[in-house]
Amino acid sequence: xxxxxxxxxxxxxxxxxxxxxxxxxxxxxxxxxxxxxxxxxxxxxxxxxxxxxxxxxxxxxxxxxxxxxxxxxxxxxxxxxxxxxxxxxxxxxxxxxxxxxxxxxxxxx
Numbered sequence: 001x002x003x004x005x006x007x008x009x010x011x012x013x014x015x016x017x018x019x020x021x022x023x024x025x026x027x028x029x030x031x032x033x034x035x036x037x038x039x040x041x042x043x044x045x046x047x048x049x050x051x052x053x054x055x056x057x058x059x060x061x062x063x064x065x066x067x068x069x070x071x072x073x074x075x076x077x078x079x080x081x082x083x084x085x086x087x088x089x090x091x092x093x094x095x096x097x098x099x100x101x102x103x104x105x106x107x108x109x
Contacts, residue, residue, distance in 0.1 A: 015081060017054045019063065022077045024052040026070050040069045 027037055034048040041048075041062060050056035058066070067074045 013054075015078075016057050018081055019058065019077045020052050020054040022080075023058070023063075023066060026072065026076070027052075030070055032070065037066070037069065041065055 027034070034045045034052075038045045038048045043062075047056065051058045051062075063077060064074055067076065
C-alpha cells in the first residue's frame with residue numbers, strides 16, 4: 001500500500017516529505033537563504049535544495065544541526081505528525097529475572 005493512500009499509516013516517505021516541507025517553511029520564515037543554511041551545515045546549496053524537494057533524506061545529525069541553526073527543537077519538524085494515527089507501540093520486553101543473592105552462601109572466614 002502506498003504511503004499516500006487514504007487511510008494508510010504514514011510511512012517513511014510521508015514523514016521525510018513532511019520534514020522537508022517543515023525545513024523549507026521554517027527557513028523561509030526565518031529569512032535564511034539556502035546558501036546561508038548550507039554554509040552553516042557545511043554542505044552545498046544543491047544539497048539543501050534536494051533536502052527541501054524531498055529528493056534526498058536529511059540525516060538525523062543534519063536535522064539536529066538545522067534545528068540548532070534555525071533555533072527550534074528537533075521536535076518542531078515532527079510535531080504536526082503526532083496527530084496522525086500510526087502503529088501501536090511495541091510492548092516492552094520483559095527483563096530477565098536475576099536470582100536473589102544468597103548471603104548465607106558467602107563465607108567470612
